[in-house]
Amino acid sequence: MTHLSGGPALPQERRLVTAVPGPKSLELLARKNAAVAAGVGVTLPVFVTRAGGGVLEDVDGNSLIDFGSGIAVASVGNSAEAVVRRATEQLEAFTHTCFMVTPYEGYVEVAERLAELTPGDHPKKSALFNSGAEAVENAVKIARAHTRRTAVVVFDHGYHGRTNLTMALTAKNMPYKQGFGPFAPEVYRVPLAYPFRWKGDAQACAAEAAEAAIDQITKQIGAENVAAVIIEPIAGEGGFIEPAKGFLPRIAEFAKANGIVFVADEIQTGFCRTGQWFACEDEGIVPDLITTAKGIAGGLPLAAVTGRAEIMDAAHSGGLGGTYGGNPVACAAALGSIETMKELDLPARARRIEEIMKPRLAALMDKYDVIGEVRGRGAMIAVELVASGTRDGAKEPDAATAAAVAKACHAAGLVVLTCGTYGNVLRFLPPLVIGEDLLNEGLDIIESAFAGR
Numbered sequence: 447m448t449h450l451s452g453g454p455a456l457p458q459e460r461r462l463v464t465a466v467p468g469p470k471s472l473e474l475l476a477r478k479n480a481a482v483a484a485g486v487g488v489t490l491p492v493f494v495t496r497a498g499g500g501v502l503e504d505v506d507g508n509s510l511i512d513f514g515s516g517i518a519v520a521s522v523g524n525s526a527e528a529v530v531r532r533a534t535e536q537l538e539a540f541t542h543t544c545f546m547v548t549p550y551e552g553y554v555e556v557a558e559r560l561a562e563l564t565p566g567d568h569p570k571k572s573a574l575f576n577s578g579a580e581a582v583e584n585a586v587k588i589a590r591a592h593t594r595r596t597a598v599v600v601f602d603h604g605y606h607g608r609t610n611l612t613m614a615l616t617a618k619n620m621p622y623k624q625g626f627g628p629f630a631p632e633v634y635r636v637p638l639a640y641p642f643r644w645k646g647d648a649q650a651c652a653a654e655a656a657e658a659a660i661d662q663i664t665k666q667i668g669a670e671n672v673a674a675v676i677i678e679p680i681a682g683e684g685g686f687i688e689p690a691k692g693f694l695p696r697i698a699e700f701a702k703a704n705g706i707v708f709v710a711d712e713i714q715t716g717f718c719r720t721g722q723w724f725a726c727e728d729e730g731i732v733p734d735l736i737t738t739a740k741g742i743a744g745g746l747p748l749a750a751v752t753g754r755a756e757i758m759d760a761a762h763s764g765g766l767g768g769t770y771g772g773n774p775v776a777c778a779a780a781l782g783s784i785e786t787m788k789e790l791d792l793p794a795r796a797r798r799i800e801e802i803m804k805p806r807l808a809a810l811m812d813k814y815d816v817i818g819e820v821r822g823r824g825a826m827i828a829v830e831l832v833a834s835g836t837r838d839g840a841k842e843p844d845a846a847t848a849a850a851v852a853k854a855c856h857a858a859g860l861v862v863l864t865c866g867t868y869g870n871v872l873r874f875l876p877p878l879v880i881g882e883d884l885l886n887e888g889l890d891i892i893e894s895a896f897a898g899r
């Protein structure tokens with residue numbers, strides 16, 4: 447079966463002609479190590495020459511199955527036809543004027559699409575940026591301008607970026623924060639309803655976690671001082687944690703009752719990834735502001751803050767923006783990406799991917815007790831690994847096995863990523879346009895990796 451995107455004819459097959467990484471990749475890795483700062487790490491040092499559909503081709507002529515999508519970015523596939531067509535037309539017309547100097551239609555059109563596609567039918571406005579972190583930073587600026595309050599509440603296991611403010615918002619120290627402080631003030635972290643690791647009754651997780659979070663906000667910060675609560679509807683880097691049902695609505699309701707701006711960080715979960723356009727639709731949440739990036743533009747750098755017009759308009763003219771924010775080529779790519787998502791009904795494709803992956807991973811869990819849980823929605827699926835014999839008790843995180851399984855998958859030509867506060871989660875983020883045969887072949891490789899551990 448060929449892949450669903452119309453990209454360049456790239457054989458949709460896994461093909462290994464050398465070890466992974468091969469000799470040419472290893473040569474390039476030596477050059478990378480000599481020329482690129484050590485802080486910029488690499489998960490799998492195969493150097494890519496072409497990519498599309500569900501595969502990546504490397505300099506040695508290997509073709510790898512892609513279960514990473516460049517971290518949930520290439521949801522429409524690499525070089526999707528409409529993305530290439532629109533971005534190419536834009537490249538030939540003009541590449542940059544700066545929207546804040548002399549504007550152009552593409553930026554406005556992206557803002558119009560965002561208003562239509564994001565949850566809620568209230569009047570909405572958007573501002574465009576270059577990266578997810580920048581979008582989150584600007585959501586904080588906007589919420590502070592609107593509320594004239596300073597405190598920002600975030601959650602355990604949250605990830606919001608690598609700039610100074612977003613490091614402060616991010617929960618995990620290594621590798622994101624270690625040695626990079628001091629961090630921005632007025633950031634407060636409260637509990638997340640993480641069912642698998644909730645101490646006590648799992649059924650009570652949502653209510654207990656929400657109560658603990660709200661208690662901390664009211665007693666330690668003062669709700670009247672809080673500008674925004676920022677939450678990922680499914681925690682991404684933190685381990686693909688779906689908060690227990692009822693937790694998000696309770697936090698959203700509390701925010702509303704207290705004049706706090708509720709910000710959904712949908713940078714990883716947004717744009718069809720979880721089987722809906724946005725993950726907060728799952729429980730009918732209508733955020734005040736929503737941050738998007740990753741999947742928005744088929745691989746070109748673009749990010750957005752979208753939300754209630756009266757909140758978005760709180761910042762004074764000139765207070766928001768940036769030289770490249772909403773670059774015309776990135777906007778054209780976003781319009782091509784959104785067109786592809788609609789044409790191919792990618793939310794349905796994501797649900798189909800879940801339908802194929804979940805039962806096979808559940809069968810694997812029956813076989814191997816190092817798999818503590820299979821979770822996630824749509825094409826955002828993960829398994830959390832625990833030390834053998836601890837699944838029903840201490841649930842001791844097993845990062846070593848996660849790393850070993852990922853390594854075995856890489857050697858067999860399957861790109862997988864790990865994540866999680868404890869580093870013990872294998873995460874799967876295939877392009878939504880991947881063919882079902884490749885998806886199943888990838889799952890075969892995962893099965894063999896567990897068997898051969």
Ligand SMILES: *Cc1c(COP(=O)(O)O)cnc(C)c1O
Pocket residue numbers: 576577578579580582605606607608678682683711712713714739740
């Ligand atoms: C990736 C990510 C970010 C940061 O995006 P960048 O484009 O890497 O700055 C922020 N929030 C979430 C939820 C993310 O997954």
